[in-house]
Amino acid sequence: DGGITQSPKYLFRKEGQNVTLSCEQNLNHDAMYWYRQDPGQGLRLIYYSQIVNDFQKGDIAEGYSVSREKKESFPLTVTSAQKNPTAFYLCASSEHPGLLNEKLFFGSGTQLSVL
Amino acid sequence: GNSVTQMEGPVTLSEEAFLTINCTYTATGYPSLFWYVQYPGEGLQLLLKATKADDKGSNKGFEATYRKETTSFHLEKGSVQVSDSAVYFCALSAGSNYQLIWGAGTKLIIKP
Numbered sequence: 669d670g671g672i673t674q675s676p677k678y679l680f681r682k683e684g685q686n687v688t689l690s691c692e693q694n695l696n697h698d699a700m701y702w703y704r705q706d707p708g709q710g711l712r713l714i715y716y717s718q719i720v721n722d723f724q725k726g727d728i729a730e731g732y733s734v735s736r737e738k739k740e741s742f743p744l745t746v747t748s749a750q751k752n753p754t755a756f757y758l759c760a761s762s763e764h765p766g767l768l769n770e771k772l773f774f775g776s777g778t779q780l781s782v783l
Numbered sequence: 784g785n786s787v788t789q790m791e792g793p794v795t796l797s798e799e800a801f802l803t804i805n806c807t808y809t810a811t812g813y814p815s816l817f818w819y820v821q822y823p824g825e826g827l828q829l830l831l832k833a834t835k836a837d838d839k840g841s842n843k844g845f846e847a848t849y850r851k852e853t854t855s856f857h858l859e860k861g862s863v864q865v866s867d868s869a870v871y872f873c874a875l876s877a878g879s880n881y882q883l884i885w886g887a888g889t890k891l892i893i894k895p
Contacts, residue, residue, distance in 0.1 A: 672826070674826075705890075707887070708887060709887050710787070710872065710874075710885030710886050710888060711827075711885045712874070712889045713883075716882070722878070726882075752878060758826055758827070760819075760826075760827075769800075770876070771829050771832070772819075772829070772883065774826030774827045774828070775826050776824070776825050776826045777824075777826050779824070
């Protein structure tokens, strides 16, 4: 079955440590996205990529970095500069970036906590 | 700017009750409107969408009508089930890059 796989499901970060969240899709979608979800809040866009080797900052990119070296992979690194990283992180993809009524497909998320 | 406002939760109902979750929006131009659902421990799934005024989106017994005059996209279901317990997100797509703008989500709890 096609879909989006996020790993790990749970991740713990120590002070001053960088951690990387994995996101892989086999839907052959061009666009991929990273969202942060905090309790009682809507999703906030961290980074997005509409094509391989290109990505754009979202609303809350500070303290995060991404790469898009392969179409199917879009890893997110939470750096030590992100002072409040505890949140649920969601990866998504879409087939046709830039369309007004485009549907997003989501992974099952990674819960990141600080030790 | 563009924004989405949803009713605060949690909303607690008994099985077979009628459901309404309110969603209003502010947007320039002609946005598309969406409802996504998130079941416990999972990512979001598209529930329904509407792309122009007076369109009705429907899926799994849920409906929502795009009302431009009231800038609303309320989610309704005639008879809820325990399995409908989840968090429901209203969202709009607008602007030059068509990125989704999300509401805060409404948690729905259905009791047997």
